[in-house]
Amino acid sequence: MQHIPYGRQDITQADVDAVLTVLQSDFLTQGPKVPAFEHAVASYCGTKHALAVNSATSALHIACLALDLGPGDWLWTSPITFVATANCALYCGAKVDFVDIDFRTYNLCPQALERKLEQAEREGKLPKVVVPIHLCGQPCDMKAIHSLAVRYGFKIIEDASHAIGGRYKGKPIGNCEYSDITVFSFHPVKIITTAEGGMALTNSAELASKMSLFRSHGITRDPAQMTHKTDGPWYYQQIELGYNYRMTELQGALGVSQMERLDAYVTRRHQLARRYDELLAKLPVTTPWQHPDSYSGLHLYPIRLQLDKITKGHRQVFESLREQGIGVNLHYIPVHSQPFYQRMGFKSADFPQAQAYYREAISLPMFATLTDVQQDAVIRILAEVLE
Template sequence: MTGNEFRALCVPATITVHDALQLLDRTAKGILLVTHEDGRLRRTLTDGDLRRAALVHVAETTPVAQLPEKPPITIGEEAGLPAAVALLDKHEIDHVPVVDKAGRPVDIVHRRELSQRIWLSSPHLGDEETAFVEDAFRSNWIAPLGPHVDGFEREVAAYVGVQHAAALSSGTAAIHLALLLLGVKPGDTVFCSSLTFVGSCNPILYCGAKPVFIDSEPGSWNMSPQALERAFEWAKRENRLPRCVILVNLYGQSADMDALLPLCERYGVPVLEDAAESLGARYKGRASGSFGRVAIFSFNGNKIITTSGGGMLVADDGDLVARARKLSTQAREPAAHYEHTEVGFNYRMSNVLAGIGRGQLRVLDQRVERRRHVFETYRRELAGLPLAWMPEPAGSRSTRWLTCFTFEGGNAAARRDGVMRALERHSIEARPVWKPMHLQPLFARAAYFAHRDGEDVAGRLFESGVCLPSGSNMSDEQLARVIDHLRRALEPAKAPE
């Protein structure tokens, strides 16, 4: 519902029964909001109210102010969706108005939206996956390993343009193994992008190593070359060069490899490319995941393609990937019995999930195009509002896994929270941009290098950023619904306090 459509539902108590009936028919929302002269909500008016008036022969010229009325059932702007649902259920009604602190109507929650939730990024399955999964069941290859695991590894490696791949249970497991492959040991230092999901850096702790977090740069939201250079200079002075750098490609977009990789090469430090969110993205013609000594992908349920849960480790070095496979299968030695000389892990992907992945991979490019279309629709329809979209630098082609924006101007965090509350009231999921790792209590003692002195880019993006529903399976109608509610939620932001 647009702002104009909502305002059309707000009527004075002087409106007649006849005109109210016509307006209810024209707006087709099932409710009108009758207001006092000062704008406060006086009552709600429904088809049922007007039918009851007709049954007692109220004249059509009668003002609705003369109809029997009860105090309106409302919720405040700060209330969430559970409060609205509770009122709808308690009073067995289909609409509940939202009022501001002065009692003026600002929104309406409709029951029909409750069963039509729009998720941030829901799994998008098609027809291709079924054949692979059925084959796994027919052949009884349902346990870890099997022909679909082998096929999925080959196909992902070919898509990315690397030589080898190992299919694993999650992206986090892939990062853990990658750190071990690169020789990370207890007490080592590992550099990592701060603006990321905790799965990027929890494995540093698994290894007993110490994370050092690197800020973002404004042009891509990815790792800042300036911050990385200062971190290397500090590490060299302290005689604690990192064992590796975890370089995260955020929200479907590659980091600035031309600026970052030479820095790592200068200090002889390998790159672990965390491409969990960026399968299908490209940087100057090369696929995301093809730049690091080792790279990883995630196939979690919210990713651009999914195996419900899973990950992939890729590298050109066959020995590294062979060792990853060994470690991921409990590090079993080649013997007739179960022989173990080192600690291993249960990190392999099952043949069934790999079958899902093979089907998903066949439509990856279509999924990318749809998500880019979703982003472009948001950008076109919300042009002119006080927000800035996540930039796409020249030479990069983002998948727009998630469409993200930041608020411009003051009071950004409060405006961010207000917009998310407004969307959630209508059963639309939105989230803040990742809370940076250097602001997480878990990593309170970790070193952090900002983009510039006094300029914490990652912190600012968190304070002002919102991630919008971006799924490739969103219908045009769902996208229009999000845009309508978002536009209404953003309108007050034109004049921040």
């Protein structure tokens, strides 16, 4: 029986050769390849600054630190995300709250955000940072969220871990037109990979400088940032408490190579999504709705089961698909329903749209090297299971 995973990296001989060249070079950690990767991503997105790190979680953390998030502050995000999006606030000693999702896009709902902001203003609990997640690669309504940021004074970090290669209102996701910082992920199942890795992008030289410090122990070799004249060419100063979040040269080389195929990957994902849309049209499932302002990176293709039209339950369908070699997944378990967050006082019923999504969602296989034959097998087996 074949196994079709929900996601899979595509490593070509060009990628292998790029990494091998680094292995045979003088630099394995801090050399020319990481800056080359940063330049490639910044150029692609039309952003002034890009800082590569060892994971998107690290990118979220240094983004929060650069925005001075700390004790007494609030970060708001969507409950439908991986836990790292919320955890980054707790790393900084801040508090977390959530905003329910839009029932069509599954992204943070701007109307729900506005209602929550109005109440928070009355209570004196406005957020310092809001983190919209571009779930599955589809961008949030960033213009609406940005207008609320202007009105209520919060900063914006776009969690675009799923979304490199996508576009919003015709412009590349990551250009930071409507945000302070954008974060990408290069985990193996993402659109392009550096094995592990992430990146933070910004148009602010000040934020870029802060994030550069935080990713490397808070250390600088820039005389302009030092407290006194340098002692010599060997000299550095630690001026902040930072972390070892650097990306390796091996990862940077892989990223540069993968970037050359980014558009081709996203184009193929759109072809697959159109086939899914057509082939699933007569089945009792809801296919992903795409906002006309968006061109999704299509990291994921989640369907929602129309449970009132089938005899099996959500878990039965999920397990039946896996038993037959279809490596489906569920993105995500609502963060506020995790035991760690429930101990903070959150209840599962707090965000009803997120809970409704969780009860029905299944992510079908979606990756650039998925063949039409494999996709046909996914559809056939899903149809049999739903019968």
